Amino acid sequence: MGELSDTELNESKRTDPLSFAVRAAAGLQNAFVPMAAAYFSLNDTQWGLLAAIGIGVLVVAASAGFAFISWRKLTYIVGAEDIRVESGVISRAARSVPYERIQDVSLEQKLLPRLFGLVSVKFETGAGGGEDLALNYLSEQEGERLREVIKARKDGSAIAVDGDTAETVTALPADVLFAIDQKRLFTFGMFEFSLAVFAVLAGLFQYAETFMSIELYDPGVWGEYFAGPGSWIATWGPAAQVFGALAGLLTLALVGSFTGLVRTFLRDWGFVLERTEKGFRRRRGLLTKTDVVMPVHRVQAVTVGTGFLRRRFGWFGLKFVSLAQDSGSASHDVAPFAKMTELAPIATAAGFATEPSEGTEWLRGSRKYRMDSGIIEFAIFAFVACGVAVGLSFTDKVSSLWALIAIGAGGLFALRQMFLWRFDYNALGANFLFIRRGWLAPKLEVASRIKLQSVEIAQGPISRRRGYAALKLGLAGGTLEVEGLPLERALKLRTAILDSIARTDFSEING
Amino acid sequence: MDDTDKELTQLHPNHVKVTRIVALLVALPFVVGAIVLEAADILPFGVFVIPVLLVAAFLVIRIPLRRYHARGYDMGADRLRVVKGILFRSDTVVPFGRIQHIDVHQGPLQRIYAISSLIVHTAGTHNSSVLLPGLGDQTALEMREEIRAHIKRETV
Numbered sequence: 001m002g003e004l005s006d007t008e009l010n011e012s013k014r015t016d017p018l019s020f021a022v023r024a025a026a027g028l029q030n031a032f033v034p035m036a037a038a039y040f041s042l043n044d045t046q047w048g049l050l051a052a053i054g055i056g057v058l059v060v061a062a063s064a065g066f067a068f069i070s071w072r073k074l075t076y077i078v079g080a081e082d083i084r085v086e087s088g089v090i091s092r093a094a095r096s097v098p099y100e101r102i103q104d105v106s107l108e109q110k111l112l113p114r115l116f117g118l119v120s121v122k123f124e125t126g127a128g129g130g131e132d133l134a135l136n137y138l139s140e141q142e143g144e145r146l147r148e149v150i151k152a153r154k155d156g157s158a159i160a161v162d163g164d165t166a167e168t169v170t171a172l173p174a175d176v177l178f179a180i181d182q183k184r185l186f187t188f189g190m191f192e193f194s195l196a197v198f199a200v201l202a203g204l205f206q207y208a209e210t211f212m213s214i215e216l217y218d219p220g221v222w223g224e225y226f227a228g229p230g231s232w233i234a235t236w237g238p239a240a241q242v243f244g245a246l247a248g249l250l251t252l253a254l255v256g257s258f259t260g261l262v263r264t265f266l267r268d269w270g271f272v273l274e275r276t277e278k279g280f281r282r283r284r285g286l287l288t289k290t291d292v293v294m295p296v297h298r299v300q301a302v303t304v305g306t307g308f309l310r311r312r313f314g315w316f317g318l319k320f321v322s323l324a325q326d327s328g329s330a331s332h333d334v335a336p337f338a339k340m341t342e343l344a345p346i347a348t349a350a351g352f353a354t355e356p357s358e359g360t361e362w363l364r365g366s367r368k369y370r371m372d373s374g375i376i377e378f379a380i381f382a383f384v385a386c387g388v389a390v391g392l393s394f395t396d397k398v399s400s401l402w403a404l405i406a407i408g409a410g411g412l413f414a415l416r417q418m419f420l421w422r423f424d425y426n427a428l429g430a431n432f433l434f435i436r437r438g439w440l441a442p443k444l445e446v447a448s449r450i451k452l453q454s455v456e457i458a459q460g461p462i463s464r465r466r467g468y469a470a471l472k473l474g475l476a477g478g479t480l481e482v483e484g485l486p487l488e489r490a491l492k493l494r495t496a497i498l499d500s501i502a503r504t505d506f507s508e509i510n511g
Numbered sequence: 512m513d514d515t516d517k518e519l520t521q522l523h524p525n526h527v528k529v530t531r532i533v534a535l536l537v538a539l540p541f542v543v544g545a546i547v548l549e550a551a552d553i554l555p556f557g558v559f560v561i562p563v564l565l566v567a568a569f570l571v572i573r574i575p576l577r578r579y580h581a582r583g584y585d586m587g588a589d590r591l592r593v594v595k596g597i598l599f600r601s602d603t604v605v606p607f608g609r610i611q612h613i614d615v616h617q618g619p620l621q622r623i624y625a626i627s628s629l630i631v632h633t634a635g636t637h638n639s640s641v642l643l644p645g646l647g648d649q650t651a652l653e654m655r656e657e658i659r660a661h662i663k664r665e666t667v
Contacts, residue, residue, distance in 0.1 A: 323634065453635030456603040464600060474609070474635020481637070498604055502589040505608040505662075506634070 012075040012086075018116045019137030020064075020071045025112055027063030031056045076135060078149060083123065085133060097133050099153045101125050103298055103324040104279075107143050109289040119143040123150075124324035147293070151278050174281065177346050178335045180271040188268065188337040189261035191310045195252070197259040273334050275349055280320075282334060294332060298322045299350045300476045301447040303331065304343060308440035318343045320350060321478040331478065352446050356434055362425040366468035369484030370421040374414040376462075381410020426482050428493055431500075433473075435482055447473065447480050449500040457490050473497070519583030519594055525624040526582075526645025530575040532620060538567040584643055586654060589661065591631065593643050605641055607661035609633050615651050627651035631658070 035056040042048035074087040082098045103124040113120065118137040125133070138146065180188065269286035279295035301321040310316075316338060319331040335346055340354070347354045356362070385406035392400045420439055427434040433452075435445040453474035463469055469490045473480040485493070545563035549556065577597050585592040590606045614630040621627060628644040629651050646654065 453609040453633040454603060454605040454638045454641065456601055456638055458602075459600045461598045472637050474605075474633050474638045476634040477636060479637050494604065498590060498606060501606045502608060506611070 012077045014075055015071065015135055016118055016137050016139045016142065017071070018118055018139075019113070020067050022113050022116055022118060022137055023067035023071075024060070024064035027060050027067065030063060031059035034059055078146065081153075083133070083150070085135070095133060097123055097125055099150060102150060103322065104293050104295065105147045105150055106293070106324075107147065107291040109285070111287040113137050114287075114289065121146055151293075174274040174276040176272060177275050177280070177349060178271075178273040178338060178342060180268055180337065184337065185265060185268060185271070186261070188315075189264035190257060191307060191315065191337075192260035192264045193253075193256045194260040194263060195256050196263070197255060268336060271336070273346070280334065280350070282332070292332065294320065294322060294324065296350055298324070299352070300451050301445060301478060301480065302347050302350065302352045302354075303446070304354060304444040306441050306443075310337075311441060314339055316340055316343055318346055321475065323477040347446070352448065353429070353432055354444070354446065356427045356429040356432070360427050360429045360434075362427045362434075362436070363489065365421060365424055365426075365482070365484035366466075366486040366489075368466045369463070369468045370418050372462055372466060373421070373484065374418040377417045378410045378414040381406050381413065385410065421484075424484075426485070426493075428496060433480075433493070433497065435480065445480060447475060449497050450504045451476070452480070452497060452501055455494045455497055455501075457494060517585055517587075517592075519585050519592075522579060522582055522584075522645035523626050523647040523650070525626050525647075527575050527579045529620050529624050529626065529645070530578065531571055534571045534575060538570055542567055579645075582645070586657065591641075591643075591654075591658070593641055603638055603641055605631055605633055605638070607658050609635075610658060610662060613655050613658055615655055617648075629654055 035052045038055045039048055039052035042051050069089050070087070073089050073092075074085070076086075077084045079096075082096045083102075084094060084096045086092060086094045106122045106124065107119045108122065109119050116137075117140055119140050121135045121138055121143045123133040135146075266286050266288075268284050271284040272282070274281045276293070279293055279298070281291070281293045283289070283291045299320045299322055303319045303321065304316050305319065306316045317333065318335040318338065320334050321331045324332075335343055344354050385403040388406055389400040389403035392398050392402060423437065423439045423442065425434075425436045427436075428449075431449055433447045433449055435447075437443050453476060455474070456472040458470045458472055459468075463484075467487050468484050469487050470481060470483045471485055471490045471493055482490075482493075541563055545559040548559045574597075578595075581597045581600070582595045584594070589608065590604050591610075592602070592604045594600070594602045611632045611634055614628075614632070616628045616630055617626075625648050626645050627648050628642060629646055630640055630642050632640045
């Protein structure tokens with residue numbers, strides 16, 4: 001480690017020259033669709049292929065040119081108090097982010113930049129709407145160095161590192177809190193059943209439709225097929241048709257499991273969660289590698305989730321709620337697939353508990369709320385049923401009595417609502433507020449009492465008359481709400497929570 | 512200490528006037544529209560004008576007063592409580608120690624009537640900003656100073 005010289009401190013730098021190459025390569029992807037469009041629309045003329053290639057070259061050249069100019073024009077300065085980025089070709093924009101406001105610095109490596117040894121450095125500030133600062137593509141060394149510099153600056157010390165010693169800094173002693181080996185990753189993947197691939201296929205079909213002018217969603221097309229070349233299907237016996245349906249379902253299950261497996265492997269390959277001096281550090285990813293550091297005191301709440309099937313085998317997932325975003329989602333996955341006994345130490349390391357201490361009472365919501373929510377649920381369906389009945393009475397073809405189906409569904413949903421009430425609990429411990437919801441796949445939210453920002457009691461016209469209320473808590477980076485609490489309980493919770501909040505200033509918990 | 516039973520402070524009476532003027536401005540185009548339709552002689556007299564005028568009168572005269580009475584705030588020793596809503600009541604408490612920054616806002620109408628809105632911002636996703644409108648100019652500034660005195664300087 002060495003001091004940053006003054007010249008290096010305020011020097012304006014460019015991103016790595018290779019990032020220009022990455023963007024140009026990414027331009028190839030953009031060229032593909034116009035090329036295909038040109039080829040298919042002109043393929044009756046002789047020069048269709050030539051035109052397609054020409055357009056492709058043009059698009060690539062244009063995007064490469066643009067990438068080069070924007071690379072030239074983007075500079076960043078690591079200053080004494082903030083990091084500044086100036087960018088823009090025609091209009092210039094300068095953004096400054098003070099070190100204290102940077103929640104964490106994450107490094108992300110997508111496949112293409114990874115081939116060039118580049119990383120994308122993101123500075124999470126907790127600003128909404130994707131307004132965070134990102135430097136697209138620095139060399140791995142520079143990214144690591146920048147992260148250390150910023151962490152050092154945040155801590156108020158003047159110590160910083162220069163490029164040559166970055167390697168030694170990353171090798172700080174760290175405790176591995178949680179890691180996923182390949183065997184567990186495989187088990188995890190089996191539970192991550194996903195039909196996303198069908199959405200992708202549907203998207204491809206839409207492309208195919210526009211290019212080949214076949215209407216896959218037009219029943220006429222299929223009707224003709226079954227009447228003509230496909231009429232052999234109709235000659236099958238009923239047994240064969242049942243077999244066909246089963247085979248279809250089996251394929252669906254296989255494809256779904258396989259997709260889930262692939263997605264899980266891509267996302268969570270080499271998952272390691274460490275407790276370093278600076279906070280939690282998580283690395284994961286097969287093709288897109290990410291490396292995120294979360295300071296311990298930034299963790300606002302933890303959630304323990306599960307799925308109805310994986311719960312039977314004792315698997316749970318742990319997430320941290322903080323102001324920083326984790327690739328689009330609000331909470332950070334810190335242990336996506338683990339046994340309860342493994343989760344507790346991780347939560348403890350963050351200063352949280354996964355279950356209330358002895359003697360803390362788990363309480364349910366108001367019984368009146370249970371009744372009312374059931375009635376409201378039923379009323380909505382009854383309203384729909386009336387509309388349907390009136391509608392049907394105008395047409396003579398179908399009896400209005402069919403609307404009774406909606407009434408029946410309403411009854412079932414109302415019963416379900418009332419049944420689920422039995423599984424909603426809240427508990428107030430000495431330091432934490434616990435909220436548990438759900439029957440087959442219960443979800444547990446644990447918020448630190450002093451890390452809440454505001455407390456609101458909200459009542460509608462019905463709840464005011466019936467004496468219950470919703471408690472809405474201001475949580476940085478997430479939402480926390482309990483509905484249908486008896487009013488006295490809501491008031492008691494509010495008083496208790498406010499007393500713990502008022503004793504500590506914001507800067508003491510989030511400094 | 513539970514401050515729920517504490518008497519709430521009412522807003523400045525001018526707040527009713529301002530909300531009435533705003534309601535009037537909203538209702539005006541509808542009233543004009545109704546008169547125009549009436550003038551076109553499509554249906555017998557009063558079919559458009561009477562209901563529109565009744566609703567407008569209700570919105571301009573009754574609602575602002577009821578909302579005014581439903582609103583209130585309480586400056587505690589270390590927290591701000593804001594209550595509002597006729598049908599849907601909301602009772603929010605923000606401890607001073609959790610306030611990130613404070614705005615005092617004044618629109619042109621509010622300026623004429625010498626009232627201001629106090630807006631406190633928290634780091635929470637829910638209630639990220641809590642609005643307290645209809646304070647007298649002086650009161651709003653005093654409240655801001657008082658809250659600011661409570662907020663310790665964040666880490667430098």
